[in-house]
Amino acid sequence: GPPGECIKVKGKIQSDAKGFAVNVGKNSNTLMLHFNPRFDCHGDVNTLVCNSKEDGMWGEEDRKADFPFQHGDKIEMCISFDETEATVKLPEAEFKFPNRLGMDKIEYLAVEGDFKVKAIKFS
Numbered sequence: 001g002p003p004g005e006c007i008k009v010k011g012k013i014q015s016d017a018k019g020f021a022v023n024v025g026k027n028s029n030t031l032m033l034h035f036n037p038r039f040d041c042h043g044d045v046n047t048l049v050c051n052s053k054e055d056g057m058w059g060e061e062d063r064k065a066d067f068p069f070q071h072g073d074k075i076e077m078c079i080s081f082d083e084t085e086a087t088v089k090l091p092e093a094e095f096k097f098p099n100r101l102g103m104d105k106i107e108y109l110a111v112e113g114d115f116k117v118k119a120i121k122f123s
């Protein structure tokens with residue numbers, strides 16, 4: 001949807017989750033945001049990795065300081081964006097990531113990994 005609206009992704013982190021990702025952008029090769037909490041994968045432990053992807057090429061990773069996720073958590077995240085940045089709002093945390101590709105609409109969303117989606121709402 002257009003900037004300013006919020007995409008709500010509700011679901012449950014599996015109890016033995018290694019990691020999961022929420023990807024939003026134009027398509028699987030062109031992502032505004034790859035939001036990737038890692039419990040124990042790709043050599044990372046309890047690390048939130050954010051990145052963009054342009055024509056299939058990963059950008060520079062942005063490893064966040066906070067990791068407000070636990071195995072088995074039921075969470076609802078609210079993803080919004082404007083011309084400068086994407087924002088992921090969680091109950092007790094908010095993360096920003098630059099809109100590197102200058103995307104003006106999100107027409108692709110994919111969730112991968114150890115997260116069981118309960119609901120997705122475009123509001």
Ligand SMILES: C=CCO[C@@H]1O[C@H](CO)[C@@H](O[C@@H]2O[C@H](CO)[C@H](O)[C@H](OCc3cn(-c4n[nH]c(N)n4)nn3)[C@H]2O)[C@H](O)[C@H]1NC(C)=O
Pocket residue numbers: 019020021034036042043049050051058061112113114
């Ligand atoms: C130290 C060695 C070179 O750096 C490493 O390079 C890896 C490969 O690019 C980085 O991992 C990728 O990081 C990307 C974001 O920058 C993506 O997270 C990529 O995984 C994409 C992916 C995961 N999955 C997936 N599907 N189902 C599940 N469970 N996972 N599908 N596609 C990861 O394989 C990894 O984050 C990076 N580590 C560091 C410390 O930079």
